[in-house]
Amino acid sequence: LRATPLAAAMLVLAPLCWTFGSQWSRHLPLPPGLMGSAAEMLTGGGVLLLLSLLMGERWGAPSAASLWALAYLTVFGSLLAYSAYMYLVAHTRPALATSYAYVNPVVAVALGVGLGGERLGALGWAALGVILTGVLLVVWPQRAPTAGPATDPAIGEGA
Template sequence: MTSPAVDPAPETQQATITTSTGEARTPVDPAGPAARRITGAVWAALGIVYVVWGSTYLGIRIVVETMPPFLSAGVRFVTAGLLLTGIIAWRQGPAALKVTRRQLGSAVLIGLLLILGGNGLVVLAETSIPSGLAALLISVVPAWVVLLKAASGQRPTAGGLAGVALGLVGLAVLTLPGLSGEVKVGGVVLVVVATLLWSVGSFSSARLPMPANPFTASAYEMIAGGLGGLAVAFVRGEQHGLDVTAISGRSWAALAYLIVFGSLIAFTAYAWLLQAAPLSLVATYAYVNPVVAVALGALVLGEALSWPIVLGGAIVVGGVCLIVSTERRG
C-alpha cells in the first residue's frame, strides 16, 4: 500500500515502524529523542519518504491502466520480498533470515492483512477511483488505530479522540463523490475496508511474536502477501486472456518504480529515520503523503479536485496531524 499507517505511541515507549508496504515493527529507541539530531541526511531521508511514499498511489494508478490489479500487486511484493531477502543474506548473513515457526506464522498473517487486504484492495479500488482520493481515504488509518487501542483498554488522549472525530468527519465528506456518482462507490467502499484491514494488521503486529529483525519480518510479510495476491488473481481469473505485449511501457515502468523505490528504498530510509530522527518529525509523513499524492494525481493524470476531495482531505489531514502530535507526546 503506499501510505503507511501510524500507530501512535508515546516517545518514551517503543514506536511502531510501519513501512511503505504497510508492515509494522516495534524497534527499541536506545538513544531516546533527546539524543537525536536533525542533520542534512535526516532531511534527505525524510524527503524520500515524503515524495516516494506519496507517489506510490500515482504509480499504482498507472500500473492498473494495463495490468490486472491483484496480479500486478502480487508480482510487486513477491519480487520486492525476494530482493529484500537477498539483501539481508548478503549484508547480514543467512542467519539473519532464521525465524521460529510462530514468528513465521505471525509474519504471514500480518502480510496477508496488510499487503493482500490493505494494499490489494487499494490496487483494485484504483481501477475505478482517482489515486488522490484513494490516498486521502487511506490517511484515516491512524483514527482506526486509536479506536483499536481504546478497545484494547489503552486510554487515548483528548487530542487523539478529537483527531479521530475529525478523521471520521473527513472520511464522511470524502465518500460524497461516490454517493453522488462522481466516482464508483464500490471503489470508495473497497478503500475503507482496506483501511480497516490495514489498521488491524498494524495494531496486531506489535502484539504477536514477530521476527526480531524488522527487515526479515518485512521480507516474509511481503512474500506472503504477494503470494496471497497472486492466489486471489488466479481465483479471479486475471490470468485468462492476459496479453503481456498489450501492457504499456509506462505500466512496466511504474511497476518497477513501486518495487525498487516504493518497497525498498523508501522503506530503508524510513527504518533509518526511526533510529536517527525524532519520532514526532518522522511521523509527519502521515499527513504529507496524501498531499503529495493528490498533487501528483492532479498534475500527472489530470484528476479533478472536487470540493469534497479538497474539504474532506483537509479535515482528515488535520485530524491525523492532531492524532500524531498528541498521541506521540503521550
Template sequence: MKKETKIWVAFIAVCIIWGSTYLAIRIGVSKMPPFMFAGTRFLAAGTLMLLFAKIKGLEFPKKFIDIKNIAIVGLFLLLGGHGLVVWTEQWVASGIASILVATVPLFMAIIEFIKPNGIKLSIKGWTGLLVGFLGVVFLTLSKSSAVIDIKGTVFLLSASLLWAMGSVYQKTFEATGSTVTHIGIEMVAGGISLLILGLSIGEASRFAFSTTGLAAMLYLIFFGSIIGYSSYIYVLQNWPSSKAGTYAYINPIVAVILGALILKEPLSLRMIFSTVIILFGVILVQTSKTNQ
C-alpha cells in the same frame, strides 16, 4: 554529508516516494490485473530483500512461530490493506485513495482502545477521531462524480482498517531476525497470497506485460518497496517513531499533486478541504497519544 543531512534526505525520499506510489499503482492497474500486478511486485521485492539479507549475512528468524507471525503481518498489510487499495484504484483517482488511506492512524487508535488493557483515548483523541471521520464523510458525500463513490470509500476504509490491524498485531510479538528479513518475509507472504487470489479469480488470462505497466511495476519494486522501506528504516533508527511517522501527513499531499499534474486527476476545493480536515484529525489523535 553530515548524518543529520542524510536523515533528512532519507525522510524526504520517503515522503516523495511513498506519496508517488499511488500514482504508479493507478498507472499499473490500468494496464494489468490488480492482484497479479501487486503480487508480482511484492514477490519480486521481497525476494530481492531476502537475497540482500543473505549476502550481507543479516540474521534470519530462528523459530517457525516467528516466521508465521511475520507472515501474518504481511497478509494483513499487503493482501488485505494494499490489495484493497490496488483493487479500488481501478476506478478511484490516486489522490483520493491516498487521502482515505491517511485514516490508518485513526483505526489504529480505535483498535488500541478496544483491545484488552488498551490505550485510553483522551478528549483530544476522541475529538481527532470525530474530526477525521467527518472529513471522510465530507469527501464522500460530494455530488461531484469526480470525487469518489460509496463503494470506493468502503473499500479504502476497509484497507485502512486491515493495515491498522496488521500494524497493531505487529506490536504484540518480538521475532528473532533482522528488520530487513522481516520486511522480506512480509513481502513474499503478501506477494504469494495476492498472486493466488489473482489466479483464483481468473486474472491470468488478462495478465500481460506492457511497457507502461512494467515501468510502473519496476518503479514500485525498486523505489516504492526497496528504497522507500530502506529509507524509512534508516529514519526510524535515528528519529523517534512519532517524528518519523509524520511522513504520513505529507504522502497524501504529494499523491494529490502528482495525480493532478501527471494523470490530470481533478483537484477541487472539496478535496483540499477534506484532506486538511482528515489530516488535522490524524494529528490530534497522534499528539494525544504522545501527551499521555
C-alpha cells in the same frame, strides 16, 4: 532525527516514492486483478530480501508473536488492504485512493484501545474525530457543475 540526517531524509523521501509508484502503476502493464498486486508485492519483497542480505541483516528464529504478526500483516495488510488500495488507484480519483493514509491511524488506534488495552485521552479522541471528518469530506460524492441559463446567440444584447 538530528542524530541521523539520512533517516530524516528517508522519512521525507518514502511518501514521495510511494506516491510516485502509485501513480506510475496506472501506466504499467501489470497483470489484471489480484495478480497485479501480487506482482508488485513479490517484487517489493524480493528487493527487500536482497537489501537485507547486502546490509548484513541478522536472521534468527522468529518468536510465536512475530509469526502471528506476520500472518496478520500478510492477510490484512497485504492481501486485503493493498489489493483494495490498488483497485482504488485504478478506478477512483487520487484523493479517494489515498484516503487510506487517514483511515489507517484510526484503525490502529481502535485496535490499540480495543485489543491492546491502551488508553486515549480527550485530545486523542478529538483528533480521531477531525481525521474521520476529513475522510468523510474526501469521500463525499461530488456534484457535477450545473450549467447556467442557456443563451441564444441569435438574440443580441439590444433586443
